[in-house]
Amino acid sequence: MGRFIVRRIIGMILVMFAVSILTFLIFQVIPNGDPAVRMAGKNSTPTQIAAIRDTWHFNDPIYEQYVYTMKQVFTGSLISYSDQTNVWQEIKKGLPRTFALGIGAAIIWMVLGVSLGLYSAVRSGGFSDRLLTVLALIGVSMPVFWVGALMSYYLGYKFGWFPNGGYTEIAQGGFGQWIYHLILPWTALAILFVGVYSRILRSNILDTINDDYVRTARAKGISERQVLIRHVLRNSLIPIITLWGLDFGLVIGGGAVLTESVFNLQGVGQYFAEAIGRLDVPPVLEVTILGAFFIVLLNTVVDIVYALLDPRIRLGS
């Protein structure tokens, strides 16, 4: 276990290193123009631009620029090119919102995905199974920005049942308002995953239900419900957990760009999207590294949980 964690930490550092270099280099290569020119503004003299170049180390060799930037990333002193704000402070403002969105949506999609998948498998071939299959396919096919926009327009703006985007902190508006503001974004984000998860679980269950040990369980004289939950479901859920960890890591690492933007949640994802729009390298770089961190972290957690759920898996080998 100890060795496993050490290996994973080393792996995490390597992944973050690779991701940061790639992101850094991409911005050197894309035709984004000179950040110094944009920072200097329209009516600037070459002297001013040169001065900006100098202050921001744009004249240094690329590897020195990289080292300089990474130092700032890890000391939390990285400054945005476009509005000169501290990137880490902005991310810190966005993280609770992103977490609120991600955790809520992940719970919803897991609970709904598992219950619908189980129901579908038990009723396999029947009418409700077919109906759920169709619904799941529709859910998977609808892009988040479209569902989100529809929800926001009809449920938020037209009927006025829900707030039209935005985020309220618990400290500010209370728990009720917090949930009230998050219901639409949670639903929009969860719809896609519910479809995917219920489909995967359904097929896992239908595979497992014909396994020999399920027949053994039935021959013991326990109820069908116990057979399903103790033997079938538990073994079918193991692969779902992996998927869940990865998707959750992606969302809290700033991957819910579209949902956050459509509902104006001002989370890390939205911050990321806006920074890309302005070709603002520092926020993009820092959010990408953060995202990589969360994904690798969740991956490690998934592996540990996996080993706890399935005794055949040993960590470290």
Next chain:
Amino acid sequence: MTEPILVIDHLKVDFQTDEGTVHAVDDVSLSLAPGEVLAIVGESGSGKSVTAMSLLGLNRGPNARFTGTAMYKGTELLSASNDDLRKIRGAEIAMIFQDPMTSLNPVQRIGDQIAEQILAHEKLSKAQVRDRVVELMERVGIPRAAERARSYPHEFSGGMRQRVMIALALSCSPNVLIADEPTTALDVTIQAQILERIKDLKEETGTAIILVTHDLGVVADIADRIAVMYGGRIVEQGTVDEIFYDPQHPYTWGLLGSITRVDRPRGERLPSIAGLPPSLLDPPAGCHFRARCPHEFPKCLEVPPLEDRGCGHADRCWLTVEEKRAKREVRPGEIGLANKEEVAPV
């Protein structure tokens, strides 16, 4: 003779498939006396496992159709509700399955899996259950049982897992034990150990056993009576001595001829029955063994009845007793009772 504990009468099992109806079991009647060991012998697809599974309703499903009756202590098993059947499963009739590598839940501790069955039928405290589990595991010959109860299936060898399956099956002292090819997936030496163990337990507990196998050699030592199945039907039925020393059906002759034996001349090819078992999707008319039988004659186009020649030795063949005696390749006395040392996978 004592009152039988289980009576199967005219059991038919059909499965609807995309290609048509499979007549897996066709008119099987059997009875089992308390403490008796009945072997059902046949090759793959002969309907022997389906017969066994049907008793516990383990092959029930939307595509399966069962007719006939199976009476166990006043309960008709084929039509029993799932709830009634649940009370019988494990407690009254228990089952050991073919492949011990896959028959145990890979993510549950061995002890918990045995305990689950005990708790399904009896109200016992945790400590009582734990003691019972350890005692059961010791009884089937698992060393360091208390410690091993906390292990997972993948930490056991195949033979040990089959012992666990036996312990599981015996945990509620069932009246009937159905062993479906209990040794097929095991090494020859382990096969012998497991059979020995089943035999011992039968002596100790007096449980009646239905032993399903494709290997006649396996049953010689342990069974009281043998039913030979072919193509979903019983083709011959009798005591072990009757089947081994006075086999009536040409299929049984073939089966007996294909047992490996120490006294067979070296270098001689092991005889086998030519051809393949019939498809039960569209079975041939008349005797199912007709196509592979060297003694086929026109009468075989009609289904021969399972004719009792007295004392319970019955067979399904149109040949007269005299004809059989003349044609039988395996002559009485030539085939000795196969000992377990000679047992080899067919």
